[in-house]
Amino acid sequence: MSDKELAKKILELVGGTENVVSVRHCATRLRIVVADKEKIQVKEIENLEKVKGSFFNSGQYQIILGTGLVNRIYDEVVKVTGTGDEEKSGEKEKVVYGNKFQRAIRMFSDVFVPIIPVLVATGLFMGLRGLLTQEAVLAVFGLTADSIPQNLLTFTQVLTDTAFAFLPALVCWSTFRNFGGSPVIGIVLGLMLVNSSLPSAYAVGSGEAQPLIFFGFLKVTGYQGSVLPAFVTGIVASKFEKWLRKKVPDAIDLIVTPFLTLLVGCVLALFVLGPILHTVESGVLFAVEHLLFLPMGIGGFLYGCFGQLLGIFGIHHILNFLEISMLAQDGWNYLNPIGTCGNVAQAGAVLAVAIKAASNKTKQVAYPACLSALLGITEPAVFGVNLKFMKPFVMSMIGGGVGGFLASIFHLRATGMSITGIPGTLLYLNEQLPLYILVNVVAFGVAFGLTWMFGFNKKMEQ
Incomplete structure (x- = not known):
């Protein structure tokens, strides 16, 4: 069965395109929100070739296809339904989207899943660099750590550091994309949070630099390595942009809307949301790591x-x-x-x-x-x-x-x-x-x- 045939068969067995509210996917699963779950023929879907199973979760019908295949089937499904990441409007959304907790979990998933592949690649680069710079490995080739050219080390740092250095830009882009804002504005807003004019969060943390002081008490730094400030800023700013689109006259929308969105978003991120959420994020990480590091492997x-x-x-x-x-x-x-x-x-x-x-x-x-x-x-x-x-x-x-x-x-x-x-x-x-x-x-x-x-x-x- 070809990818196109499998996609059409899945759509048929979930009740047809008219029953599909939205279609998304993660690394292994095709995730479909439907208007009427009673129309889904679960057993028939699970018996399809290449389908490894299915289940309902967080208001979605999730079909397990596996890596690679899920991307191709998703593309074929979108060609037929025209839904993709955008949900159809209407009362039926309220029926299938579950409670607030389920929607919050889906929101996390929809924002972070698209940026995971680049972080996976970055992790592999880190692993390979760690392997190739080990003394035991270098000794096999008759080399030492001093034998590695500095330019080569710099090149490996480009591969391993870029994604995390500009992580807020990735998070803001994905958040804007999922909340209906302009992704390009999200990228720029995220880059503002790590602008080189701001003291680096890493440098401030190590004592090499001092934060900027505003109003005599408010400390401002870059947000390198932070996720939550960029995430929440992306939600607020994208919703603000959508509100502006409805209020600003079409003749000046191209100028006014991006200007105000970036201005308000940057001010909120640096002076309000960032300091608060960075503290919250640090507290959550401290609690999780404290749990993981309980004595005696507990x-x-x-x-x-x-x-x-x-x-x-x-x-x-x-x-x-x-x-x-x-x-x-x-x-x-x-x-x-x-x-x-x-x-x-x-x-x-x-x-x-x-x-x-x-x-x-x-x-x-x-x-x-x-x-x-x-x-x-x-x-x-x-x-x-x-x-x-x-x-x-x-x-x-x-x-x-x-x-x-x-x-x-x-x-x-x-x-x-x-x-x-x-x-x-x-x-x-x-x-x-x-x-x-x-x-x-x-x-x-x-x-x-x-x-x-x-x-x-x-x-x-x-």
Whole structure:
């Protein structure tokens, strides 16, 4: 079945184009908001070739397709529906969009998912630079750290530092895009937050520079590495721009609207929203890192175990904000190694189910799901097998907790985000690599062993 045929079949089985309110996608899932969920033929969709499963979450019907394929199917669906990221207006939106909490989670997802690919690439650049500058690796070629040309090091810094140096611009762009503002205004507004005329947040934090003082008490710096100020500023400024579009006469709209949007947005960001939200952001990060660094690996166990529930409840995209903030502030991601153990544990549990299952249908779903989970895509394992039988999911939580405990004890930390399992090794191309492999093997083995002994039997298939 071609991509075009699959897209048309999906649209047909969700009730036709007239039932589609909006279509979006993340790294692995096509996410459709429909007017009437009763028209969706779930079983027929899950039986389609290349579809790995589906579920409802946060007011959306999410179809698991996998990386790469989901982008192509999304493009084909948009060609037919013409919806894309813009929702159709009307009363039916109120029916399907869920409560305020669900909408807030979707909002986080829609803003941060589009910028994740460049942050993944940046993390890989960091990992490769760390590998190639290690003394042991250089020694193989008869080189030392002093042998690396300064220009080459500068080039690698361009690859690794750019995305995080201008992170507010990426966040503002995506926020404007999702809230109906002009993305180009969002980019410029975000760049204003990291303008070289402002003292760098990094330099101020290290004591190398002093903040600008306004009104005798208000300290102003750049917002390099900050996410929340750019995010909230983007929401406020984009809504202000939309309001101006309705009020400003067409003859002067081109001049007045961008001028006022940037002026008001910059003033609010630097003097009001920025100082407050940067403090809030720092407090949230402090609390999360304090939890992860609880003594004796307790934090790692808790997150490795219960963090897997975030995906089921559809609130896992909140982690994107935390991971981006961690990487932007000190270049390390402390959530990734522990979360990876949870993903690999899902693979261990689903493999045990695949081997013990009597049903060929269960085996056909479980074996590919194991491979997908090892590659970092856990939805087929979670929603297609483990959560369906429940006990395997519980055993995977225990396996993830044990792996997370060890990851915390070993103080593992990643150079990037959003890739786990086997591809995730690229984020640990340093002295951590053997330990990364060890904790994941343990997580896989514990989940597999517990599921084999206690978590699954053939009667459960009935």
